Amino acid sequence: MIPWCAAAAIALCAAGLYVGFFVAPTDATQGESYRIIFIHVPAAWMSMFLYLVLAFWAGVGLALNTRLSAMMASAIAPTGAVMTFVALWSGALWGRPTWGTYWVWDARLTSELILLFLYFGFMALQAAIDDPRRADKAGAVLALVGVVNVPIIYFSVKWWNTLHQGASVSLTKAPTMAATMLAGMILMALAFWMYAVAVTLVRVRAIILERERRSDWIKELAPGA
Amino acid sequence: MVWGGWSEFWAMGGYGAFVWGAYGVTVAVLAVEVWLVRRRRRLARDEAARIRRRGA
Amino acid sequence: MIGTVAAVVRRDLLLAFRQRADVANTLLFFVVVVTMVPLGVGAEPNLLRAIAPGVVWVAALLAAILSLNRLFAADFADGTLEQMLISAEPLPLIVLGKTAAHWLVTGLPVTAMSVVLGVMFDLGAEATATLAAALALGTPVLSLVGAVGAALTLGLRGGGVLVSLLVLPLYVPVLILGAGSVEAVAAGLGAAPYLLLLGALALFALVLTPWAVSAALRISVE
Amino acid sequence: MIGTVAAVVRRDLLLAFRQRADVANTLLFFVVVVTMVPLGVGAEPNLLRAIAPGVVWVAALLAAILSLNRLFAADFADGTLEQMLISAEPLPLIVLGKTAAHWLVTGLPVTAMSVVLGVMFDLGAEATATLAAALALGTPVLSLVGAVGAALTLGLRGGGVLVSLLVLPLYVPVLILGAGSVEAVAAGLGAAPYLLLLGALALFALVLTPWAVSAALRISVE
Amino acid sequence: MLEARDLECTRGERVLFSALALRVEPGTLLRVAGPNGTGKTSLLRMLCGLLQPTQGEVRWREKPIRLLKEEYWAALAYVGHLNGVKDDLTAAENLRASAGIAGLDADEGTVRGALDAVGLAGFEDSLARFLSQGQKRRIALARLHLSGAVPLWILDEPFTALDARGVAELSALVARQLAGGGIVVLTTHQEVPVAAVRAATVELGREREPRS
Amino acid sequence: MLEARDLECTRGERVLFSALALRVEPGTLLRVAGPNGTGKTSLLRMLCGLLQPTQGEVRWREKPIRLLKEEYWAALAYVGHLNGVKDDLTAAENLRASAGIAGLDADEGTVRGALDAVGLAGFEDSLARFLSQGQKRRIALARLHLSGAVPLWILDEPFTALDARGVAELSALVARQLAGGGIVVLTTHQEVPVAAVRAATVELGREREPRS
Amino acid sequence: MKPRHKRAALIGAGLLLLAGAVTLVLTAFQQNLVFFFTPSQVAANEAPAGKAFRIGGMVESGSLERAGDGLTVHFRVTDTARSVQVKYTGILPDLFKEGKGVVAQGRLGPDGVFQATEVLAKHDENYMPPEAAHALEQGAKAQKTMQGR
Ligand code: HEM
Ligand SMILES: Nc1ncnc2c1ncn2[C@@H]1O[C@H](COP(=O)(O)OP(=O)(O)OP(=O)(O)O)[C@@H](O)[C@H]1O
Ligand SMILES: Nc1ncnc2c1ncn2[C@@H]1O[C@H](COP(=O)(O)OP(=O)(O)OP(=O)(O)O)[C@@H](O)[C@H]1O
Ligand SMILES: [Mg+2]
């Protein structure tokens, strides 16, 4: 499964970049700077989506006391943080040419920054606890508390009039975006998704090996892993 | 084809620094993550194998 | 049930009063921060008036964060916390009691003090009242959310920093709304939406955090 | 003798490193103060430049005061302090070691951080260097004088506040000299007299306070 | 009736004990014995529901305590290693606070009576800071006098720091609790000086050696 | 030779004891006995020079310890109620730190040897936080193994929290110290399991009743 | 009360409070809680007087004038209903164009001119190639207002 996802990520990424740079036209107002969209939006989407997945696994782990789901949660966090960082970084670099500033304290930007801190907090908390069982549970509580932030990020552009633009793509109305631009964006989003799955799975295997090295079944698994 | 040539491509209509700055850092960050995660898996696997050898 | 909350609040207040440190320290912290600011910035009234709400809010945040490690640490160290975990009363209630006591010795003095500060900085009656109201609604959120962080990091090595790292991002909305409300009034607008949102935050926190804290405590005390 | 000081410093640093809190807390404290100030006050560069030195010195003072109760309290509570009092080595030396460790985890990070802050707030090279130099000379005084307060109030009920009350008046000269030095540079005058006075204060404190602390500890532990 | 099934305890990476089963009927004294660091305290904390077993479960009157929660804790009094005594409160205030936390209501008379019973008459209004080690321990033990009707007592080294008379008094108290149909689980490194009709011992750490 | 003359101890407003005199020759075990709260710990702390007597003085080799100070303390090892063990240091680090504070220098081998001697082999690098009560106590007692040549030991309830083997080992250690011409002063509520050639007992709080 | 009933009571009380919280949030969103003010709000005196605030809208077509120093610009910000005169000295963002979104920070002078200290361009959610944009330009632009909510 991991090789497949990795291959898919690479292929989709190549296709997305091709469409993004060589097929999609220049934007009428932003010129070429809009091409940052092909990483900004996928990364922003993944940053929120991964947090939801993380919280889901954490909640399952807390409720059912299944170790594997807790490990999934821990495995997702670094990738989520990376995605959040990429969204912030690309957004800031995009904001300079379009808005005229790298950063403002508007609702969308602030809440995304908070998301990054939540990821960091989750990882720092787990790293600080020696006992893995306690680390899992404590992290889960934090992850669940932080979930409130995700809808705030998503709806912030609706609730407040922000500097950040509203949604170009939504389920309820037609995208306000040229088809080739949209295609590039979707391809890149799929690529980022595949990337996240691949990296997370590799990481979760590593975590399993680290945690369960003493139990018997892992010993059979180890050489072939 | 939307580009008149490579230099135009790299210039990105004058926004080269921003576009390539964003892409470059993204690629770098993802590459570092991949490297870290693979290293972690390798270390974990070696450790598990060592324990297995010692235990067996 | 109410009796339990009351008993816990009474106990914690008694302790705080005995150690006195807690209450007075928060106030002193304020006085220090606030009297030092004119020293550093220069005493231009307009400038001071402009930064006063921000300074007060930052100080409130710092006070809350810095007192968080005291919230459960002592009870953890001397075994009282274990007794709370095996109480016949619901743990969230006990947690609520402890958080209420924490607010009474940090948030309340800050709120009360803010009135004095508002007058000192010549904010005007309405802005001062808004500042106090915003603090009255916002500081409970600081205590409640902070309790989650404190419970999660209880007994951990990096405790102090971790708490800040966990709790600060969650404090940012309170800070923005709180400082925003005063600015809105100073700008001649109504503070109502800010205060409403702060109130909503407070209610949310009041309902949700005690459960989170309880779960975190059970995990941390294992 | 030097061995004892070194052993005590090493132990306290190890503890600080284990708890990590201590070192990182001070740094985080700065990051918090600094990021919160623009959040609360508004991010106008000129305004921020004007208040930067004040903010740094206030933060240094607060960091020192807030960490004072940690200086002897833990050792008192778990019995280590008793062992120090009956050591075959002179107590002032041990005290010096503990104070040095305290400075290393509070004063030194503050000093180092001030350089970064100076750059961030665009103070200019000379003012930044002066700020750092003043902090390097002033923060040891804060630790040494603070230790006297901490030792006197050890185990007392009102500890926290008392310490601040005892210590703050003694801190004021340091604050005035320290802030004065940066202002002198900003005004185009030399900072030398300020720095020389700060240095003199530091030497006085270095010689006199360890004895005072030792005496205070013996009384407090009875 | 307290019951444990197939209990396993893992601390860090070490398994302290596993497949431990026990069953304590009303009126029985259970002593948990074993050298230092073999998991006695850990077992007691599991029985209290403070520590989750990595395997197995603890049952009270045929129901898992994991589900009973407050209902179980209402039937339990636990005195741990740590006294749970605040230096800055007086003996009486300490006891009253403990009662409040436990959800008992204790009036002035009950509190004074309990302190009297553990030999702290005259010290009710001294700050715990100014009491000796043994006197602090007595404040913790006074909780047992408050919770008269509680059927299950779990005591971790209750005799620590007590003088000979204190030990005798506590023994008598335990014997009374047993006679009344209660259950007492305790650890102690000394010989248990309790005349119990029904007693049992769990021995931990028989074959185990510390592993690095 | 340790000597106390006309000692009086006042705590708060209560006189705990007065006109207490004692004289301990080399090779003697002195047990301080008495019920809880009668001043045993206070007496030991006076003998250490941690507490100033309100009357009288303590003398070591015919000189008042008030004047000897560091010279006296170099001849003294004290293990109090409190272990002086830091939760955030490992066992070995704790012991090394104690040595540093006491002004002894302990190399790696000595430290490991001392921990081994108190039965903590294998736990040298565990954080004290993760050790059991008895194991923490053993770290405190390991200090006695470091200070080999120290003639005077003052131990406040050293047997607390130790298991049977721990008690036996400590007793043997105390006996060795006595045999080597050392002096040991200790309190304990249990019977002292030390085979001492020369032993004495100070009984505190005979007639005293707690006064309010 | 049995523990189970207590738990139920607590949950009930919690739900009540949550409902209260939601009401408060909804009420808050009815009022205006803004990152910037529209020219209509400014005209209706809803914007702060004598204080710095942000104003948002579109740069009115044909209103842009550059002063002689090449840095100072005058333009009008409109939300189609009302408009406000703005003066700004400094570098404009690249996306600053007539007919496009803008957010300016500054304060309202006594003469009714908004003295901006910072001008940001606000982009809407439409992405399209220039040809398409051109085709749409005539009809759409007239109604297009700022993405206010
Ligand atoms: C640091 C600055 C920025 C941050 C933190 C940020 C954050 C985000 C987030 C979290 C999303 C996903 C939300 C959603 O799916 O509704 C998003 C979407 C988006 N952002 Fe940004 N952004 C930033 C700057 C920018 C800039 C400067 C632009 C362009 C002018 C931009 C354009 C977009 C677009 C087009 C979307 C996709 C909206 C959709 O179709 O749903 N962002 N941004
Ligand atoms: N919080 C913890 N985390 C990890 N390991 C722990 C923790 N607490 C105790 N341990 C380990 O568990 C073992 C058993 O501890 P426990 O306190 O249950 O022992 P005990 O039988 O009560 O010993 P004692 O007689 O000394 O009180 C110890 O060896 C200790 O190393
Ligand atoms: N710091 C203090 N201030 C005032 N009084 C104190 C202080 N410490 C102890 N006391 C009082 O002194 C008396 C003796 O205390 P001490 O600790 O010496 O008793 P002890 O004989 O060691 O008792 P135990 O067997 O319980 O350890 C106690 O009754 C206590 O009330
Ligand atoms: Mg134990």
Ligand SMILES: [Mg+2]
């Ligand atoms: Mg004693």
